Amino acid sequence: MSLTVDEVRHVARLARLALSDDELEALRGQLADILAYAEKVGEVAVDGVPATSHAYPLANVLREDQPRPSLAAEDAISSAPQAEDGRFHVPRIVGEQA
Amino acid sequence: MSVDLVTRTAAELRDQMSAGEVSAVEVVGAHLARARAVDTEINAFLKLMDEQALDHAADIDRRRAAGEALGPLAGVPLALKDILATAGIETTCGSRILEHYRPNYDATAVQRLRAADAVVIGKTNMDEFAMGSSTENSAFGPTRNPWDTDRVPGGSSGGSTAAVAAFAAPLGIGTDTGGSIRQPAALCGLVGMKPTYGRVSRYGLIAFASSLDQVGPIARSVTDAALLHSAIAGPDPLDSTSIPTPAEDVMASLDRGLDGLRVGVVAEFMGEGMAEGVRARVTEAIARMEKLGAEVVDVSLPHVSYGVPAYYLIAPSECSSNLSRYDGVRYGMRVDGDTAEQMMARTRAAGFGAEVKRRIMVGTYALSAGYYDAYYAQAQRVRTLISRDFSKAYERCDILVSATSPTTAFPLGEKTADPLAMYLNDIYTIPSNLAGAPALSLPVGLDDQGLPVGLQIMAPVLAEPVLFQAARALEADLGFDPTPRGPNAVTAPS
Amino acid sequence: MSAPAIEQAREYEAVIGLEVHVELATRTKMFCGCAIDFGGDPNTRTCPICLGQPGTLPVVNRSAVEHAIRLGLALGCSISPSSQFHRKNYFYPDMPKNYQISQYDVPICVGGELEVTADAGARRVGITRVHMEEDTGKSLHVGVSGRIHGAEYSLIDYNRAGIPLLEIVSEPDIRSADEARAYLSELRAIVLALGISDAKLEEGSMRCDANISLRPVGHTVFGTRVEVKNMNSLRSLGRAITFEIARQAEVLRSGEPVVQETRHWNEDAGATSTLRVKEEVDDYRYFPDPDLVPVEPAAEWIEQIRARLPELPAAARARLVDRRGLAPAQADVLVGAGLHRLLDAAVAEGAPPIEAANWLANEVTAWCAENGVDPASAPLQGEDLAELVALVRDGTLSSKLARQVLVDVLEGKGGPREIVAQRGLEQISDTGALQAAVDQAIEQAPDAAEQVRAGNDKAIGALVGAVMRATGGKANPQMVNQLLRQRLTGG
């Protein structure tokens, strides 16, 4: 298991982490070690074995379509780092969504 | 007086208060004072809520005086892990990125605690976003082990655990994704329990790995842990993964003893990698259980060695998605940038600590194009095999036992440089998270360095009652004293 | 297919697939209890859940699932016995969690079809899937341009975030702009008939993206496809596809390859332009949302829903032609406008179908257009229409006056009979009342009268007109004619 710095940089972009070259280089080794260890799961024969995400099987957990109170306008944006006219402020958005 | 109060269990305090021997204000005041005194040594609390707590206590005293019916934990102080949302009160998850963040809602577990009239005295320290086994990953400084302040309390619920161990509160709330309640409980000589996945609502529990996270109790006695579990367990319409049936009664069977219980010793958990002091106490404890009438059998969990690898694919994958919301737009920290993307990337790079970034990177890679089947999907199948291993073992026994952690408390800084070594702390606890089954850590003595050793007791899904029953019987027989002692121990209550 | 083949081809065939998003008209959002009502102040229809606050969890809205099943059944899809929600991970400021909860490999509805009729005739368009997902918030771009490009910063309103969406993906079975329009309007008619969305393309409660590629006629391999976005009406969908087909044909004829990209339709420019080229495929890191459990609709539930399905447009058109004797074109108009329910109501009140249909297809539709009212919700009762038609039939109203009465009814001034009474519009058909007016007309126009007597029949028109004027148009023209003849020719 080995990774190039460019691969690590690509993952950092996907994860929206502005990492320094030193961080990228350090992570290159750490990711490789962790993934090499995790890849042990590949040794197990799992043909025909279903995936489990929840031990207690549930289905059809549905909510009735009944309105519940929303937040007051000031509460909705009370934690915003920056807001304007009741809206959340962000720097200019470049390009289309992913 | 206050010495007396802080060393009492929750059950004792509850009885004293209902008998009118002491007021909630006195009880809460004594614990707040103790918390202030010890926190300089252990840094267990991120926030002490003196005012709210004393007001709450006064209100409970008033209601008691007025003859109102009170909850089962009326006036009992509690230390709350800072991973649970509390309306209007800072909830940081041990992270810079949420410093000063005040939720505008309460976690369901917090509402249940209020309904039980427990009094939250503070929010406790933790590894950032619960990622760690030593509480050294907190953005607000490490918590120290009351038994030896040069050592870690374990983690990620190290703050709640250290607070309870240091007598700052009789009860603590933790969360457990891979061992984050049980391992610190073991390292601090306490009882810590991870319920069945879905037994306690996750609503308001800030997600690390959604399919593994559970809220659970930390206490100095099995009875207190059972009381606290009873207060928080049960269905919740706000959590789609919450189990809809009423919570099992864990109090009724508490004193039924071990006689006739079949106890399975997991062969894979008795192998190398376990410290001798731990092995010695665990072996003795198993022998005691046999003396107390339990039938001890050897069992095997063939796939359990793949638990940690599977965990380190599943948990980072889920966390990489769960932590995407911290982007500097709606709440929390922001580092500015020319574009929205730059602002987000800078905010996240500055707001998250090294371990969190590492796991986000691992998870993002594991889920990215082409790797899903080999990593996440494969790990989820391995998870199925581990659950099947447990089911098979439970055909021959009622509970399983092992050490909770391969070692006792280790010195601060010893494992921070080596992520994989740190991950192996949870080798015995992770399988229960993967299987969604309940497990409890019980203190069973000290190693030759005078540090607590924990025995892990595991039970099938929703078999919490037998878990507490077995733990209570062994606890009564061993009579473990939870008072931290030794050259570097935290100052005793005075 | 090989490049030379493209270059040499003269005739190209368009291969088109549509992705349509429909905002569901549920009372609350997909995963939280926030009420859905538009025009609220920014972020006043939000809660900790739809703002993606730490620790919050989604719970699925039962009505949204029911709406999805209804549309699936209407499109002849099979309903998955167990479908799942995934997380589609990508960062964008209008998405509170930076992932969209959507369905991925197991959508709730799969494999339906929709028959559409266009100039080229009828065509069955396959429906690949219908899946549930959540909508995003809205960004207000602040700056000189007011558009995303050149904006200084953006302001986000999450009122729309979490509103339930259905995404309907068609097979690439569509071959022309005309068929694409027909497909979208038929899908819209079905959605309206089901009452699961107001499906307004102009307002974005129904959105359509088109995947368009060309291949030489006769080839079976697909060419490089281009995704076109931002068509906000049936008309712009047609224009955009027509433009894009021509553009790609030109590129191919010049020997260039078509670039795989997403293009933006600009209504004013009447052209598409590059939005973003897909160097690397998007990496959405889909995985099953661990906060949610599978949706497994019981067979009984599905059958209940099927039993309660309303009449669908195709069936309605057929019925109007076969049972009501309408012309197919008129049946199209009425069903397309959602006016067939009003027709049924009027007929139930005794109105003759054809006449009632004419009033709806002409007067009512025109009035709705003028007043910007959705015909489907025209303020008219079946009994009013039946009454109006009856008043014309029994001679009480001339069709000219009947139009005025209809407008009054549509403006809510009352029922036809009331209005006729209020305004005294009854046609004058009684001899006594008309005789005086007839005599006066003859007096005032002696020459005309003389010509009629002399046998010039045409001349009577002037006299009839005079009587009609004198009676404010209320005189019954046939009777006026009759009386004039009696007086002048004794006939």
Ligand SMILES: [Mg+2]
């Ligand atoms: Mg979509």
Ligand SMILES: [Zn+2]
């Ligand atoms: Zn909401």
